Amino acid sequence: MKLRQVGEDRLLDQLLPHLPLGKTVVAGAGDDCAVVEMPAGRDFLVLKTDCIVEGVHFLPGARPLNIGWKAMMRPLSDFAAASAVPQFALITLIASKQTEGEWVKRLYRGLSRAAKRFEVSIVGGETSSTRGPITISVSVVGFVERNRWVSRRGGRAGDDLFVTGRLGGALKRKHLHFVPRIAESRWLTKNFSIRAMMDLSDSLGVDLPRLARASQVGFAIEVKNLPLTSGVKIDNAISEGEDYELLFAISPRQSKRLQREWRKKFPKLPLTRIGQLDRKIENQNLPRGYVHFQQPG
Amino acid sequence: MKLRQVGEDRLLDQLLPHLPLGKTVVAGAGDDCAVVEMPAGRDFLVLKTDCIVEGVHFLPGARPLNIGWKAMMRPLSDFAAASAVPQFALITLIASKQTEGEWVKRLYRGLSRAAKRFEVSIVGGETSSTRGPITISVSVVGFVERNRWVSRRGGRAGDDLFVTGRLGGALKRKHLHFVPRIAESRWLTKNFSIRAMMDLSDSLGVDLPRLARASQVGFAIEVKNLPLTSGVKIDNAISEGEDYELLFAISPRQSKRLQREWRKKFPKLPLTRIGQLDRKIENQNLPRGYVHFQQPG
Numbered sequence: 001m002k003l004r005q006v007g008e009d010r011l012l013d014q015l016l017p018h019l020p021l022g023k024t025v026v027a028g029a030g031d032d033c034a035v036v037e038m039p040a041g042r043d044f045l046v047l048k049t050d051c052i053v054e055g056v057h058f059l060p061g062a063r064p065l066n067i068g069w070k071a072m073m074r075p076l077s078d079f080a081a082a083s084a085v086p087q088f089a090l091i092t093l094i095a096s097k098q099t100e101g102e103w104v105k106r107l108y109r110g111l112s113r114a115a116k117r118f119e120v121s122i123v124g125g126e127t128s129s130t131r132g133p134i135t136i137s138v139s140v141v142g143f144v145e146r147n148r149w150v151s152r153r154g155g156r157a158g159d160d161l162f163v164t165g166r167l168g169g170a171l172k173r174k175h176l177h178f179v180p181r182i183a184e185s186r187w188l189t190k191n192f193s194i195r196a197m198m199d200l201s202d203s204l205g206v207d208l209p210r211l212a213r214a215s216q217v218g219f220a221i222e223v224k225n226l227p228l229t230s231g232v233k234i235d236n237a238i239s240e241g242e243d244y245e246l247l248f249a250i251s252p253r254q255s256k257r258l259q260r261e262w263r264k265k266f267p268k269l270p271l272t273r274i275g276q277l278d279r280k281i282e283n284q285n286l287p288r289g290y291v292h293f294q295q296p297g
Numbered sequence: 298m299k300l301r302q303v304g305e306d307r308l309l310d311q312l313l314p315h316l317p318l319g320k321t322v323v324a325g326a327g328d329d330c331a332v333v334e335m336p337a338g339r340d341f342l343v344l345k346t347d348c349i350v351e352g353v354h355f356l357p358g359a360r361p362l363n364i365g366w367k368a369m370m371r372p373l374s375d376f377a378a379a380s381a382v383p384q385f386a387l388i389t390l391i392a393s394k395q396t397e398g399e400w401v402k403r404l405y406r407g408l409s410r411a412a413k414r415f416e417v418s419i420v421g422g423e424t425s426s427t428r429g430p431i432t433i434s435v436s437v438v439g440f441v442e443r444n445r446w447v448s449r450r451g452g453r454a455g456d457d458l459f460v461t462g463r464l465g466g467a468l469k470r471k472h473l474h475f476v477p478r479i480a481e482s483r484w485l486t487k488n489f490s491i492r493a494m495m496d497l498s499d500s501l502g503v504d505l506p507r508l509a510r511a512s513q514v515g516f517a518i519e520v521k522n523l524p525l526t527s528g529v530k531i532d533n534a535i536s537e538g539e540d541y542e543l544l545f546a547i548s549p550r551q552s553k554r555l556q557r558e559w560r561k562k563f564p565k566l567p568l569t570r571i572g573q574l575d576r577k578i579e580n581q582n583l584p585r586g587y588v589h590f591q592q593p594g
Contacts, residue, residue, distance in 0.1 A: 026341060031448050031511070032378035032495060034344040038336065038440065044323060045342075047331040049387040049436055053425050081329035090346040092434045094391070128350050132429010137389045139346055139436035143335065151328050198329060214328070 011101060012125060015108050019122040020115050022087070027123075034123035036088055042143035046084040050075040051092075051137035058176065064103050066176035068110020071136040074201065076118055077180035077244045081199040082151070083189040084144035086182070089115055090124040094135040107136070118182060148189040150248070155196035155215030159249035159277045162258070164269055167204060167245065168237030169229035175242040185246060187265060192258055197248040203241035211247065218280035227272040249277055308398060309422060312405050316419040317412050319384070324420075331420035333385055339440035343381040346437075347372040348389075351430035355473065361400050363473035365407020368433040371498070373415055374477035374541045378496040379448070380486040381441035383479070386412055387421040391432040404433070415479060445486040447545070452493035452512030456546035456574045459555070462566055464501060464542065465534030466526035472539040482543060484562060489555055494545035500538035508544065515577035524569040546574055 012029065021028050024037040039045075052071050054060055072089065079086045091111060095104065104127070115122050120140065164181055180199070188194050198211050204226075212219045228237045250258060255273065262271045309326065318325050321334040336342075349368050351357055369386065376383045388408060392401065401424070412419050417437065461478055477496070485491050495508050501523075509516045525534045547555060552570065559568045 026446075027448055031450070032345070032375040033381060035341045035379065035381075035441065035446055035448075036344070038340060038342050042335060044332045045335050045385075045438070047333070047385060047387055047420055047436075047438060048329070049389050049421055049423060049434075051389050051391065051423060051425055051434070053391070053427050056425065056427070078329040082332065084330060084332075088342075088344060090344055090436055092346050092348050092389075094348065094350070094429075094432055123344055124346055126346060126348060128348055128353065128432075130350050130353070130430050130432065132391075132432075133427050135391055135425075135427065135429075135432065137346075137348070137434045139344075139387055141342070141344060141438055144332065149323075149332055151324055151332075153328070 011104060011127060015105065015125065018108070018112060020112050020120065022119060022121040025121050025123055028121070029123060029125045034088070034090070036123060039087065039143045043146035044144050044149055046079065046082055046142050046144050047139070048075045048078045049137060049139040050078065051135055053135045054133035062176065064106035065110040067136065068107040069114045070176050071138050072111045072114035073178060073180050075138050075140045076120070076182060077199040077201065079140065079142060080180045080182045080185040080246060081197050082144060083148050083185045083194070083197065084142050085186070086118055086120050086140045086142040088123045088141045089120050090139045091122060091126070092137040093125070093127045095127060095129050096131065096134065097129045099134065117179070150189060150194045150197040152196050152198055152211045152214035155211060155217055155249035155277045157217045157277050157279045158252060159195055160252045160255045160273055161219065161247065161249055161275045161277065163200070163204070163227065163245050163247050163272055163274055165243065165245040166227045166229040166270060167200070167243050168232030168240050170242040171240060178244045180244060181246045184266060184269070188248070191261065192250060192254050195249045195251065197246060200243040200245045200247055201241060203239050204247065205238040206241070207247060212277065215249070215277065217277045219275060219277050221275035225272060225274055227270050308401060308424060312402065312422065315405070315409060317409050317417065319416060319418040322418050322420055325418065326420060326422045331385070331387070333420060336384065336440045340443035341441050341446055343376065343379055343439045343441050344436070345372045345375045346434060347375065348432055348434035350432045359473065361403035362407040364433065365404040366411045367473050368435050369408045369411035370475060370477050372435050372437045373417070373479060374496040374498065376437065376439060377477045377479045377482040377543060378494050379441060380445050380482045380491070380494065381439050382483070383415055383417050383437045383439040385420045385438045386417050387436040388419060388423070389434040390422070390424045392424060392426055393428065393431065394426045396431065414476070447486060447491045447494040449493050449495055449508045449511035452508060452514055452546040452574045454514050454574055454576045455549060456492055457549045457552045457570055458516065458544065458546055458572045458574060459568055459570055460497070460501070460524065460542050460544050461568055462540065462542040463524045463526040464497070464540050465529030465537050467539040468537060475541045477541060478543045481563060481566070485545070488558065489547060489551050492546045492548065494543060497540040497542045497544050498538060500536050501544065502535040503538070504544060508546070509574065512546070512574065514574045516572060516574050518572035522569060522571055524567050
């Protein structure tokens with residue numbers, strides 16, 4: 001049955017009972033606002049919104065379960081970047097009147113699975129219809145302790161630069177299945193002093209210059225050291241995007257201990273020193289990744 | 298200059314310095330996540346997301362300043378319904394590659410003006426482009442004290458039903474200029490025991506049955522008492538929507554005092570008793586207002 005025939009209220013009635021809800025949720029989707037218990041003794045509230053668009057972030061034929069997974073995991077990857085703990089999510093679905101109700105249910109199943117993976121409650125949902133491409137916007141709220149929050153801005157010249165995992169080739173498959181590095185990020189800030197961090201969503205070639213600019217430093221990469229996905233060329237690993245790995249800066253005095261303890265804690269996930277921050281603030285020569293609006297029309 | 302030529306980063310660079318930011322904002326738009334001080338000693342966190350779509354909630358020729366105003370005020374009206382205080386907003390703009398950068402700046406000016414009106418900080422913004430209609434999604438986070446939160450669910454048979462302001466005719470002009478009844482709602486819950494409340498966004502004919510259903514009661518309206526916008530017929534006042542007035546239920550024992558004190562506090566804004574909640578839970582005969590997806594395609 002098409003959304004046009006189902007009606008928004010009835011569709012929500014069908015979806016609501018299946019949304020993940022934690023114990024701190026007082027009122028979830030279905031009232032004017034969602035109401036939740038305030039996280040107690042957690043210094044900072046953290047907020048992030050992100051949207052994915054059909055034809056830009058997923059192809060029209062992609063499975064709704066995977067699309068929902070990706071839509072939720074993208075803002076959660078930003079929580080990983082900040083070393084924050086996500087707790088509550090709000091969903092906005094812009095569909096078409098022709099979208100099947102069953103498609104929407106599967107999309108929500110993907111959103112819910114991804115949310116449950118990190119104990120996130122889906123506390124609000126809205127659907128609207130247009131004649132344009134399907135768009136899913138997810139806003140996430142959570143917390144971070146004052147002394148564990150990491151921004152892009154704290155990097156210093158001399159800091160070592162690390163990336164988790166392998167770069168490149170994500171568009172082939174991984175971008176619809178990735179798991180944000182929240183556990184790794186929380187472990188990092190519990191045990192080390194991380195100076196600046198980002199998640200690699202737009203590509204190393206775009207995101208590293210952003211981190212350097214925010215920290216007001218330059219950078220030098222040892223290109224031959226980049227951890228490449230098997231079969232991927234260096235240029236592609238730098239420019240393709242959608243890796244959702246962590247990029248971070250740490251004092252070189254902590255690097256050795258970090259590498260030793262990481263191997264014990266996360267034996268299956270590579271951690272690679274790719275270079276360091278330096279004083280040269282000039283135009284950097286990494287190939288550019290994906291920048292919205294600058295693609296040829 | 299079109300968005301395609303401006304680039305997302307450069308556009309955000311231009312917009313960021315002008316966003317309203319309160320003192321509790323630690324990091325606003327521009328980092329991976331927004332980070333704000335946790336509201337202290339405020340029992341509940343309140344969350345709401347809402348979107349408006351070109352051709353559905355505003356006409357293509359509408360002024361971007363007014364569109365931005367409406368996009369922000371709609372979720373704030375839901376805060377009024379819950380008697381909550383909004384504090385932080387995240388914006389998602391789905392534009393087209395053909396949208397002018399100047400149009401986006403004016404839209405953000407409207408969003409910012411509306412946010413400032415209620416001391417809301419805009420802490421995150423995202424733009425994406427599609428070939429579909431322009432869509433603006435706004436997520437708002439704030440708080441409410443445990444004993445002042447009002448849902449739709451607490452109405453009891455015998456409660457008096459009140460509405461603020463006048464109903465109908467909003468589509469002609471008011472829907473792009475309305476001011477959510479947050480001050481009125483906060484005054485109500487400070488001084489009275491409000492049992493159930495909603496904002497009238499979809500129309501009295503749609504929203505009142507929702508309140509009654511959530512409270513598991515029926516209702517009886519004295520149609521001749523409805524406060525009509527001048528020149529509007531009763532049927533239209535019931536079915537048109539976009540009034541953004543408050544509808545609430547209160548014990549009849551508090552009604553007299555409410556009406557007396559309201560006239561002193563808000564002499565320019567009518568408050569009208571339109572009927573009461575009762576035990577008859579059956580199909581109610583109000584004309585239907587706007588329901589998404591059930592319009593003829």
